[in-house]
Amino acid sequence: MMRILFAASEIYPLIKTGGLADVAGALPVALRAKGHDVKLIMPAYKGILEKVEAIHKKTNLGNPFGVGDLILLETRIIENDTPIYLLQCQALFERDAGPYLDQDGTDYVDNHLRFGAFSWAIAMLAQHGHLIGWQADILHLNDWQTGFAAAYLKSWKLNHIPIISTVHNLRYNGSFEMNRFPDMRLSSELLDMHGMEFYGRFSGLKAGLVYADAITTVSPTYAKEIVTSEYGDGLDGTLRAMRYKLHGILNGVDYEQWSPEKDQLISQAYSIDSIEKKCANKLALLNENKLPEDPSTLLFGIVSRLTEQKGLDLVLEAIPALLQKGCRLIVLGSGDKALESAYLALQQQYPNQVSIKIGYDEAYSHRLQAGVDALLIPSRFEPCGLTQLYALKYGTLPLVRKTGGLADSVFETGEQANGFVFEQANAQALKEAMLRTLACFEDINAWREKQSNAMAYDFSWEGTTVKWEQLYSSLLN
Structure with missing residues (x-):
């Protein structure tokens, strides 16, 4: 002792x-x-x-x-x-x-x-x-x-x-x-x-x-x-x-706080054995954000400080190509005022596909983790990152840049592939990774396999x- x-x-x-x-x-x-x-x-x-x-x-x-x-x-x-x-x-x-x-x-x-x-x-x-x-x-x-x-x-x-x-x-x-x-x-x-x-x-x-x-x-x-x-x-x-x-x-990760089986803050509890129930959280999140309740389109999410360290300027460059393919984006965060304004402008440009909430709300961050399909974490550097660890447990596939704790916890290839990874900190590399995410999402078996791998990881x-x-x-x- x-x-x-x-x-x-x-x-x-x-x-x-x-x-x-x-x-x-x-x-x-x-x-x-x-x-x-x-x-x-x-x-x-x-x-x-x-x-x-x-x-x-x-x-x-x-x-x-x-x-x-x-x-x-x-x-x-x-x-x-x-x-x-x-x-x-x-x-x-x-x-x-x-x-x-x-x-x-x-x-x-x-x-x-x-x-x-x-x-x-x-x-x-x-x-x-x-x-x-x-x-x-x-x-x-x-x-x-x-x-x-x-x-x-x-x-x-x-x-x-x-x-x-x-x-x-x-x-x-x-x-x-x-x-x-x-x-x-x-x-x-x-x-x-x-x-x-x-x-x-x-x-x-x-x-x-x-x-x-x-x-x-x-x-x-x-x-x-x-x-x-x-x-x-x-x-x-x-x-x-x-x-x-x-x-x-x-x-x-404290799985008493961050686990879809125990989370009191989300619409529908689910587990690795009932992953199809995750969809109810997606529909509830879309409804809350007044976006069309269509579960068949890929929904990206961000929960982050809005800073260049987090690579969130890269998302602004890369996302229009994905929005043109019907994808959607929900963001929770605050930080750099110029980035806040740019994200709000993106919402104005794509009101049926993008929803931005400036600030931080712990309960909402749980609903977002459970509701989105993929979480964007394109950090220029990331000492550990906790949001990707939370996302994995929720079967929400992280898309990360290969740096710091992101490199230690998210893998795109191999038997235990649990997300999507890009290496160069530029918008083109991010866009290519987002397009790979979309291609995987459209193959339900490949997506489910990655979700199962993700939820099986234990970072307790x-x-x-x-x-x-x-x-x-x-x-x-």
């Missing part, structure tokens, strides 16, 4: 902007099911206290940053009974907009201080468990928002517990202008090229990488990609030097958790 302090800036079902929240909401639960003592820590954003049990205990950590007391609230997540510490500081975390961006969609100007204070509290708990009556054996950090914790532990020059730092997306490096560094209460000794200095700035992600005992990414292929200049986002040199401690572990956390246990144990030993 290991005691693990798991730190993340977002955790489902309390708050979610992306895949980090899904992982932080599921991996600790899976580890606890294996008998480990896992406790979570996250900021107490506005409205979070309404989503947890009544507070069991409060611990005042003082006012080290001069913005108000940092108060640790001990409670549990109601849905899965997982213990969680919420860091409360009204000035830093109780904002009306999201966890990272203001109402205009720009980074809060004090994000360095917000997540510096959060990281300081994480480091305090990791080092001084007596404050809360529980001493962790392992500290597991996630992304740049927690990376500063490794820097605090380094700067305190004390023996500390082993640190794992997981990179969910290298592009978000949490770097800030040097004139903000004095706010951090960190030693300037850490500001060199072998430390947390990053092209004349200081970076929370780099701190997490260089001061951790192990670095993990969310898929084996992404771990290989990020040591190259093409995918390394300026950190490839650092990562090549640290290859000895770099591991790629593919994310898992149970198998993934074994790899985490092995990594944790290796650090403790």
